[in-house]
Amino acid sequence: MSTLRQRFLQHIAQTSDIPMMLEIERAEGSFLFDRSGKKYLDLIAGISVSVLGHRHPAVVEAVKTQADHYLHTLVYGEYVLSPQVQLAELLARHLPAPLDSVYFVNSGSEATEGAMKLAKRFTGRAEIIACREAYHGSTQGAASLMSPKFFTQAFHPLLPGIRHIDFNSENDLEKITCHTACVILETVQAEAGVRLPQHDFLKKLRQRCTDVGALLVLDEIQAGYGRTGSLWAFEQYGIVPDILLLAKGMGGGMPIGAFVASKEVMDSLSVNPPLGHITTFGGHPVCCAAALATLKFLTESDLIKKVKEKEALFRQLLNHPAIREVRSAGLLMAVEVGEFEILRKVILECLESGVVTDWFLFNDRSLRIAPPLTISEEEIRQACGVVNGAVEKICS
Numbered sequence: 001m002s003t004l005r006q007r008f009l010q011h012i013a014q015t016s017d018i019p020m021m022l023e024i025e026r027a028e029g030s031f032l033f034d035r036s037g038k039k040y041l042d043l044i045a046g047i048s049v050s051v052l053g054h055r056h057p058a059v060v061e062a063v064k065t066q067a068d069h070y071l072h073t074l075v076y077g078e079y080v081l082s083p084q085v086q087l088a089e090l091l092a093r094h095l096p097a098p099l100d101s102v103y104f105v106n107s108g109s110e111a112t113e114g115a116m117k118l119a120k121r122f123t124g125r126a127e128i129i130a131c132r133e134a135y136h137g138s139t140q141g142a143a144s145l146m147s148p149k150f151f152t153q154a155f156h157p158l159l160p161g162i163r164h165i166d167f168n169s170e171n172d173l174e175k176i177t178c179h180t181a182c183v184i185l186e187t188v189q190a191e192a193g194v195r196l197p198q199h200d201f202l203k204k205l206r207q208r209c210t211d212v213g214a215l216l217v218l219d220e221i222q223a224g225y226g227r228t229g230s231l232w233a234f235e236q237y238g239i240v241p242d243i244l245l246l247a248k249g250m251g252g253g254m255p256i257g258a259f260v261a262s263k264e265v266m267d268s269l270s271v272n273p274p275l276g277h278i279t280t281f282g283g284h285p286v287c288c289a290a291a292l293a294t295l296k297f298l299t300e301s302d303l304i305k306k307v308k309e310k311e312a313l314f315r316q317l318l319n320h321p322a323i324r325e326v327r328s329a330g331l332l333m334a335v336e337v338g339e340f341e342i343l344r345k346v347i348l349e350c351l352e353s354g355v356v357t358d359w360f361l362f363n364d365r366s367l368r369i370a371p372p373l374t375i376s377e378e379e380i381r382q383a384c385g386v387v388n389g390a391v392e393k394i395c396s
Contacts, residue, residue, distance in 0.1 A: 004035075020351070027054035030375050032356065041383050043357045043371045048190075048222045048332065051249035052294060052303075053372035059252040062293035066286045076104060076282040083288035090295055091260065094231055096240050098262035103269075104283030108221035108247035109137025111257040112184070114277050115243045116141050118261065119182035119215045121276060122268045128159075129176055129183045129214075131167045133362040135191040136184060136219055136245075145184060151361065167192070168201045173208045182243070183209055184217040187233040193363025194327040194334040197237060206239040215242040215265070221257070225249035225294070226304035226373055228330035229311070252294035256287040303373050307331050310380060314369065317384035322395035327366075331373060334366040337391055343367065349390035355383055 002010070004023060023035045030053055032040040045051065052059060066083060073079050088102040103118075105111050116128060130136070130145035137143065143152045144159035152158060165172035167189050176183055183205065189195035209216040218241035223233035227249065230236055234244075242265065247257030269276040298304060307330045314333060315326050324336040337346050343359055346367065350357050358368040367387065371379075 020356075022351075022356075029053040029055075030372050030379050039354055040351070041355045041379060041386075043355060043369050043383055045370055045372045046253070047358075047368075048227060048248045048370045049251075050253050051225050051227065051373050052252050052297060053374040054253065056252055056294075056297070056374070058293040058297050059254070059290045062289040063254065063286055066289035070285060072281065072284060076279045081283070081285050081288070083285045083292060084283045087288045087292045087295070090292065090299075091258070094295070094299060095244070095260065098264070099240070099244055099260050101263040101266035102258050102260050103266060103277070104288065105247075105257045105259070105279055106255055106282055106284075106287075107137070107257045108219075108245065109139045109142045109257075110279070110282070111221065111245040111247055111259045112136040112142040112145070112219070113139055115182070115184065115217050115245055115259045117277055118243060118259065118265065118269055119217065122265050123181045123213065123215060125179055125181035125214075126161045127163060127177075127179045127181055128161060129163045129165055129180055131185045131189065132164050133167070133192040133195075134186055134189055134219075135361050136186075136221075148362075167195055168198050170199075170201065170204055173205060176205075176208050176212055176214055178212050180209075180212060180214040182215040182217050184219060184245075186219045186221075186223060187237070188223045188228060188329045188332060190222040190332060191361040191363070193336070193360045193366045194329060194332055196327070196329055202234070202237045202239050206241075209242075217241060217243040217245065219245045221245055221247045222370070223329065223332060226298050226307060226330075227332050227370065229304065229307040231298065231304060233329065250294065251287050251291045252297075254287045254290035256284070256291050257282075298373075307373060310373075310375065310377075313377060313380050314384060317381060318387060320388040320391045320395075322391050323388075331369070331371060331375075333369040334360065334363065335369060335387065336366040337395065338365060340364040342394060345394045346387075346390045349393055350386055353386045353390065355386040357387070 024032050025035045026033050032042050092100040132147045136145050144162050146152050147164045244260040250256050311330050327334045
């Protein structure tokens with residue numbers, strides 16, 4: 001009989017010719033366990049997804065409880081479902097005005113798609129501006145926002161009317177005009193290798209959007225849910241977006257996303273025509289229950305307050321001379337070690353030593369570190385020891 005790995009390669013659609021090929025048997029806290037029982041410290045948390053670690057008790061209990069009541073009932077927006085209402089209400093409570101209306105979807109890509117349609121519908125404009133080296137999803141609309149075109153060229157033509165600016169370029173703000181429906185960007189650029197906004201760039205962008213009547217869409221699909229040291233990354237920059245995109249860490253390991261706006265803006269999707277945006281599984285009751293448990297735990301515990309301390313410990317301990325730079329926004333970190341061939345060898349050496357890390361779409365020189373926010377000091381010390389050791393072995 002063929003092995004599980006062979007059946008994986010035969011029947012699971014592949015996204016690259018170099019999958020990691022870990023056979024995961026179970027997961028708990030900061031760790032993954034393969035079929036042989038080998039233990040892996042997970043430094044990427046499913047790409048910023050498992051903010052409370054794997055199988056957090058509050059999330060597991062919420063899933064089990066909701067599954068005992070009902071699963072799918074009808075397409076999103078038709079029935080009054082308690083998990084959806086409670087989650088939307090709690091989100092609104094922890095967001096600044098006027099962000100009080102939530103549209104639940106299944107993923108970050110879908111949140112991006114919904115926001116693009118919403119901005120066009122509300123403003124009556126067609127042009128959308130995005131940042132170079134940003135990632136907002138792989139569906140055709142979201143992929144249209146991507147530049148450079150390495151990952152999208154094979155699928156052109158994509159959406160027209162997309163223009164690009166450079167993150168942190170004040171000069172490029174002049175490209176935002178009365179023809180612009182929205183500007184969409186990550187509060188912290190993740191896939192560029194953790195690039196932070198500088199010199200009040202976000203404040204100046206916010207003002208420019210206001211001046212010309214364009215909507216500001218902030219993508220916090222990776223940066224939200226406490227990862228940068230505050231519940232929402234934009235809180236650290238003194239601005240409020242018109243539309244906020246959420247996903248990844250939102251469900252504590254369950255698939256869910258959302259775009260959030262004011263009720264005035266959001267209501268434009270429901271008329272002329274009605275059903276302007278619909279989804280069958282968006283806001284699935286079990287996923288909403290998991291997301292509610294996740295948000296409650298984050299806002300009622302001191303977990304987010306400890307993010308900056310953990311960031312500082314990582315930065316202190318990742319000290320091998322061959323490490324060129326460490327860039328970080330809380331527990332979203334990039335550790336630059338060199339060109340891709342070196343980086344890949346370091347990643348494989350870490351994997352051999354029981355630590356899972358990765359690289360970035362638009363930065364193949366840096367290790368991705370985005371662990372569960374629940375990672376302990378002992379686990380951080382273990383992880384940094386392995387990374388330093390791998391860098392020593394490969395780079396010396």
